[in-house]
Amino acid sequence: AQKVTQAQTEISVVEKEDVTLDCVYETRDTTYYLFWYKQPPSGELVFLIRRNSFDEQNEISGRYSWNFQKSTSSFNFTITASQVVDSAVYFCALSAPYNFNKFYFGSGTKLNVKP
Amino acid sequence: DVKVTQSSRYLVKRTGEKVFLECVQDMDHENMFWYRQDPGLGLRLIYFSYDVKMKEKGDIPEGYSVSREKKERFSLILESASTNQTSMYLCASIDRGNDQPQHFGDGTRLSIL
Numbered sequence: 001a002q003k004v005t006q007a008q009t010e011i012s013v014v015e016k017e018d019v020t021l022d023c024v025y026e027t028r029d030t031t032y033y034l035f036w037y038k039q040p041p042s043g044e045l046v047f048l049i050r051r052n053s054f055d056e057q058n059e060i061s062g063r064y065s066w067n068f069q070k071s072t073s074s075f076n077f078t079i080t081a082s083q084v085v086d087s088a089v090y091f092c093a094l095s096a097p098y099n100f101n102k103f104y105f106g107s108g109t110k111l112n113v114k115p
Numbered sequence: 116d117v118k119v120t121q122s123s124r125y126l127v128k129r130t131g132e133k134v135f136l137e138c139v140q141d142m143d144h145e146n147m148f149w150y151r152q153d154p155g156l157g158l159r160l161i162y163f164s165y166d167v168k169m170k171e172k173g174d175i176p177e178g179y180s181v182s183r184e185k186k187e188r189f190s191l192i193l194e195s196a197s198t199n200q201t202s203m204y205l206c207a208s209i210d211r212g213n214d215q216p217q218h219f220g221d222g223t224r225l226s227i228l
Binding site for chain 1: 124146148149150155156157160163165171187205207209211212213215216217218219220221222224
């Protein structure tokens, strides 16, 4: 069975603090894909990053970085020097490539960045 | 850029009404999905479609049906709306590739009174 757990329901930080959002997944597939999405208050889901199960290299994009560790089934997301505009709900998702591209989403982490 | 358009951002309906939520994508994607989003529960899959006239139940299909008569359009139908169907509804589409992200519409906030 596929499952994604985001244990942090809500996190509050002050601007310029670093913050890490946790994501733990379960799957029996050897080939799978992991994603992070951002949902700002306006409601639309914005795709941030995709990772496949064969690529454990960490990735950095500006203030965002992602740490993928198969040994712990985790795909954590760090925002460095957070800004108010980072306030949103963040979702981690797991894709089942052999099952109609169905996505399995975590319950989301709401990030509040205060000025 | 992929565009997924949901017909309404906000919708208010009454209990017992038949409600239609429409979703259109412009990138010729094969697969389309309907989710509902509730606080603390994340996105839950209601139905999805992998081709015209083809549909599959997701995790919470009860009280809903879908229609896909054309490739670009995927409709969610609440047969007899109830107050527990008040929620945010999100439509998504995806190209039939293994590593692609799903592309989402802006969502419809549906209130059933």
